[in-house]
């Protein structure tokens with residue numbers, strides 16, 4: 001069977017799922033003349049990178065069902081995801097992130113009054129807020145602030161003394177890990193003229209930050 005790059009490109013456009021590409025740029029808190037360990041106090045960046053959304057893209061997300069050796073990505077472990085995109089559309093760089101905006105995952109966390117930030121960056125909805133005595137009522141006792149990703153306790157409502165638990169959903173967020181492959185030399189393709197390099201690109205979606 002002949003591989004048809006145009007068919008695959010069409011599949012990504014029609015069947016792919018939407019994600020947000022979040023681009024990483026090195027933070028100016030990092031002075032290359034100094035030791036990296038000195039930068040821990042910065043609250044603008046994550047792992048020395050400042051993240052900025054580049055908008056919605058489409059790609060095909062596939063779950064890895066068993067450990068496999070990928071020619072470009074190396075060993076991929078069960079439970080990780082691969083993301084295939086049209087190469088020219090999403091020029092991923094090292095430390096870039098991907099948010100799977102059509103998916104939601106559950107999370108349960110313990111928070112305390114005055115430190116009411118949810119642990120994930122892209123929460124969708126708060127399901128339950130409680131402590132051992134009370135289940136608190138949304139919009140009576142608290143509000144979900146989806147701009148600042150936190151629980152806001154309302155005046156006049158019930159509130160926990162200190163520690164409480166939150167159940168919520170969030171869009172899963174991954175680091176995009178790939179090799180940053182450059183297009184190879186133009187190749188003739190029958191009926192289509194010249195094709196520049198590989199039309200698609202597959203990267204690994206990892207919950208673990210890339211090294212270095």
Ligand SMILES: [Zn+2]
Pocket residue numbers: 027028029030042043044045046048049
């Ligand atoms: Zn920083």
